[in-house]
Amino acid sequence: MAKVGVFVCHCGVNIAAKVDVKKVVDTLKDMPEVGFAEEYKFMCSSPGQELIRKAIKDNSINRVVVAACSPRMHLPTFQKALASEGLNPYLVSMANIREQCSWVTDDPDEATQKAIDLVARQIKRVVHQDPLDDIYVPMTKTAIVIGGGIAGIQAALDIADGNRKVILLEKSPSIGGRMAQLDETFPTLDCSQCILTPKMVEAAQHPNIEIRVNSEVKKVDGYVGNFEVTIEKKATYVDAQKCIGCGICQEKCPVKIVPDEFNAGLNTRAAIAIPFPQAVPAIPVIDPEYCRKIKEDKCGVCAKICPAEAIVFDDAPKQETVSVGAIIVATGYKEMDPAVYTEYGGKKYPDVITGMQFERLVSSTGPTGGELKRPSDGVIPKTVVFVQCVGSRDESKAHAYCSGICCMYTAKHTMLYKHHVPDGQGYVSYIDVRAPGKTYEEFVRRAIEEEGVRYLRGRVAKIRRLQNGKYRVYTEDTLVGRAVHVDADMVVLASAVEPQKDAVDLAQMLGIAYDADGFYTEAHPKLKPIETASAGIFLAGACQGPKDIPTSVQQGSAAASKVLALFARDTMVKSPQIATVDPTACTGCLTCSYVCHYSAIEEKEFGKHRVAEIIPGKCQGCGACVATCKGKAITLAGFSDDEIYEEIVSCK
């Protein structure tokens, strides 16, 4: 006979301020199923769990209901408490009286009544719960990191140093990501490439890291410990095994009109090119949209002069499926296209550029070789206005969120500007300066106090090009309450951080959640910032939300430690909450197999009949087959008809 122990948590005041916990216990302790009922301030604490253990020992309860927070938060905690006393961990159920009751209900009487209902319902439900045994499946101890920016590189290096194999996947021709494009980094002004390229080379030379560039994920199957990831390598038209990276092809290629992505479109490059001098690997790629040989079957100069005979014009995309145990998503961000801001010229004005373009303009590897000249006429700009929050904190035009990094990189830009043009004057239009990192605030003060940059508090209304080639920036200074304008030679827009264009497609392939903006959602905003809701898939870097370099590196390392912890085990525990077929009730219609997303249902002989059979290793426990089965022959452990209908029926 089921004898249920009921434990109602106060959660400090989180529950107790709205729900009369004592009344809940008093009302429910006389239910026939209940063998023990108790309240406690914090059920998740050690003494709280001890209460459960003691009740299992002393009061011989064999089912447990904990009324506390969401089961998404603490169900595993209480499952462990049961297991430590030898009770099957699947014999506990949680009533969610915090997130779904005390926190959303104003009236204490209503909240108390709702809590009583919710707990009573779980008491009725838990009686129907069956003991289940965890399923153990083997684990592939190789990881894949999607995205070769600084977060992905760090994650790959840490996993590789932990002596596990990693595939580092990058869709562009080189790893390095956004950081490779930066000139200097805040708040120390150390050269970005100088600190990044050693890591890129280390990743390339590490025996445990396999770098796959020009490659994208096309399909993801399986589950934690046993993912099957289909990768497509794009056609690059260059044999990476033969190429020696001499670069003579990009010198001789006559088609020099391809917008240079690495330089944020400020200049053009050849149709065959190594993306940037420090690229890893330093192998060129042909852009088929521009190559005359591929388009019109003319030219072919590169193939003629290549000393290694590495050019392959009939290259085609190749797909390959790899087996991995864990996935780290580190796909990074893109800079918003400021074209929606027509009042700022909507990209019509050549000298109104984005933050990343400014970065390339001052970089020694940039289109001007590090000399700051404005794009339109090569004049050295003596007055520059830096406009912050373009697309950030502006729900009406673009995004409600703060892009987080722009305050700091704008302060950095003003300093770089002063270092390039000592007699120039920089202005910053800002809403608030947000500089919460270590030595960040000091860095901004330095820009204002030592470099003499003028910070004007207010949003820029309009930018107009004047006859004399200058740009009149209409803004305001709210600190003195006055509309002002500045005639600038160049304007730099701190354009918002956005998720990659295909972020949602990848999320759907991986089965991970994303928010309204397209950033990937972590499993818990505070306590599980690395994990996704899907076991074995972790997040690193700006794909999860705007982030600076230090935080991206931290998250890369954190994701790697999660993967290494996972790989420390030899087998993987898989939830036993899967579906099973009762062959005596199955009519063999196999409709269930049509709705199964995992091809987990097969046909088998049962006496003279054919019936459906579910492969336990493949079933993920969604229950689509259960709802489809006309004969009610399929049961989903943990979410059986008995359990769900009991919840529906027993709710007042």
Place this chain on the structure above:
Amino acid sequence: MQIEKEPRILAILCKWCSYAGADLAGTSRFNYPANVRIVQVPCSGRVDPIMIFKAFVEGYDGVMVSGCHPGDCHYGTGNYHARRRIAVARRLLEFVGVHPDRMHFTWISAAEGKKFAEVCSEFTDKLRHLSGTEKTLARKELAT
């Protein structure tokens, strides 16, 4: 004016998106009517239309089913199966005399706590306006 009892709602939510969305409504302290009762299922594809009918028989005034947004299903396609089944169930509801608006099917993601609270409040309002004879009649028929 006649004082109506607050409508009672059963919300059947998938574990990955909508149940997490309901949790987020709590974490963000977005209040909604206290008469909402949530049942967790692994996926909206697990929802058998019988569950919905059972809820009406048990005296619920409205049933809400919510899963992940199209394309976002944790199990790939479960929410599409749910959508089709619910479309058929809606016609059956109408046939047995329950106003089809008493069933609400929606998508709520794990990041949409506010939407969950709003949907609950709006659905409650809608059910208040619907309170008429059809539900009592239909319920009697279903129960026999």
